Amino acid sequence: MTVTVDRHVKDPCAWLGAVTLDLAGAHPADTRGVLLTVWDGLVAARLAGLHAAVASPRWLARQRHAEAVEFDLAVLLARNCTVGTGLAIPARLPGAAVAWPVERADAAVAAIISFCGTAETTLRRAGELTPVWEDSLLGPVALTRWLADCWAGRHAGCPLSLPVPPPSWWR
Numbered sequence: 001m002t003v004t005v006d007r008h009v010k011d012p013c014a015w016l017g018a019v020t021l022d023l024a025g026a027h028p029a030d031t032r033g034v035l036l037t038v039w040d041g042l043v044a045a046r047l048a049g050l051h052a053a054v055a056s057p058r059w060l061a062r063q064r065h066a067e068a069v070e071f072d073l074a075v076l077l078a079r080n081c082t083v084g085t086g087l088a089i090p091a092r093l094p095g096a097a098v099a100w101p102v103e104r105a106d107a108a109v110a111a112i113i114s115f116c117g118t119a120e121t122t123l124r125r126a127g128e129l130t131p132v133w134e135d136s137l138l139g140p141v142a143l144t145r146w147l148a149d150c151w152a153g154r155h156a157g158c159p160l161s162l163p164v165p166p167p168s169w170w171r
Helices: 014-024 031-055 057-078 102-128 134-150
Strands: none
Touching: 014 031, 014 057, 014 102, 031 102, 031 134, 057 102, 057 134, 102 134
């Protein structure tokens, strides 16, 4: 079962902060646990980023760049059984979403960048503990860096072009 979280999460930034702390404390030898936690963080980051995009034209432009990287990262994570968490990546905000003040949007973007840094470090350590670097770790390491760069304004990506039909975890 896949759960759409956008209607259930009251504070995506707090959730993202909690996931970032969990990820920082995760044992890198538990590759599956690391990947599952990165999936949860990606869901939270996507939700926070969508809210930030509504609050400011600057964040909207960066969210559009980040969206394709988020999707590519989700594809890699989904290939490695991480959709077992049951959380869907929100494709958009619900129509009843309340607009955030710019300060809250700025804090959301800072939380996304922090999560990406923690994810990159933890995924890299997990890779170093494997006898041979696995694709399940190598791609996500690079994509978490690119995602942070998109939100920091250092990477302009391509617009997202979803497959038809979109994956069941992208709602």
